[in-house]
Amino acid sequence: MSKRWARGWKVVLLLLLAWPFVAWLAALALIKTVSLPRADVVVVLSGSSAYIERSRRGAELYKEGRAPRVVLTNDNLRGGWSEERQTNPLFVERAQEELARAGVPSDSVEVLPDVVAGTHDEAIAVYNYATRKGIHSVLVVTSPYHTRRALLTMQRTFRDTGIVVGVERTENGEQTPSPTTWWLHRRGWSAVALEYPKLIYYYWKYR
Numbered sequence: 001m002s003k004r005w006a007r008g009w010k011v012v013l014l015l016l017l018a019w020p021f022v023a024w025l026a027a028l029a030l031i032k033t034v035s036l037p038r039a040d041v042v043v044v045l046s047g048s049s050a051y052i053e054r055s056r057r058g059a060e061l062y063k064e065g066r067a068p069r070v071v072l073t074n075d076n077l078r079g080g081w082s083e084e085r086q087t088n089p090l091f092v093e094r095a096q097e098e099l100a101r102a103g104v105p106s107d108s109v110e111v112l113p114d115v116v117a118g119t120h121d122e123a124i125a126v127y128n129y130a131t132r133k134g135i136h137s138v139l140v141v142t143s144p145y146h147t148r149r150a151l152l153t154m155q156r157t158f159r160d161t162g163i164v165v166g167v168e169r170t171e172n173g174e175q176t177p178s179p180t181t182w183w184l185h186r187r188g189w190s191a192v193a194l195e196y197p198k199l200i201y202y203y204w205k206y207r
Contacts, residue, residue: 020180027179027192030199032148036166039139042067043126045150046075046116048091050143053170055095058141059102061168067139069108070099071129073122076115119150120206123157130163137164143176144169145191149199156206 044058058070072095078088089097092111099109114125130138138158142150151167158165172178175187182188 019183023183023192024179026196027145027182030145030148030192030195031169031179032151032167033169034151034166035168036137036139036164037066039067039137039164039166040135041069041071041130041138043071043073043138043140044095045119045122045140045142045146046073046077046091047143047146048075048077048079050170050175051079051091051095052098053175054141054143055098056102057168057170059099059104061139061141062099062104062108063102069110070104071126072096072109072111073116073125074111074114075117119146119153119202120157122150123153126154127157127161127163130158131161135163137166139166139168141168141170143191144172144179145176145182145195149195149202152199153202153206 042058042061044054047054055072061067062070072092074090074092077091079091079094080088096106096109096111100106112125112129114121114128116122116125126138126140129135138154140150140154147167147169151165154165154167170176176191177185177188182192
């Protein structure tokens, strides 16, 4: 084996050994939380298949007394078949069910009227709601690897409004893979690897 091939294999081996550490750092870099001890509303962002973990975290914050209301954004997407309903419910309807199961009263839950197609749409919908209702603080709930982009988008949307924005993450392991093992799961690649181009796009487009 030539020296060039030997060096090449060493580089490959080093990259393979370093990958789990690099992947872990890449996942952690996407996680950014800004906690608020109390807010006017908890806003649970749409997440389609992540609606369970986000709704449950929203319910936890509500039951901790961190906000008197839980607000849901609506991406207008439908999930799988429900035998109980005999239809394919919207994910926002499933989120409402999760909140109810977690003990959040229905009169403390509100679905925003605007249909959203992304994080920027959600920020605008929350902004419209907050300014219309005279809200002064918003605590956003989303999945861990979405927190940095969500916070960036919300802070830019609410800039110079005087409205305080916080972001809370869900726990890993329920619907979001752990930072140490995300690359072993297909969902992890969409949650981490694909999040970076989205973050770059949002950073430059919504300045």
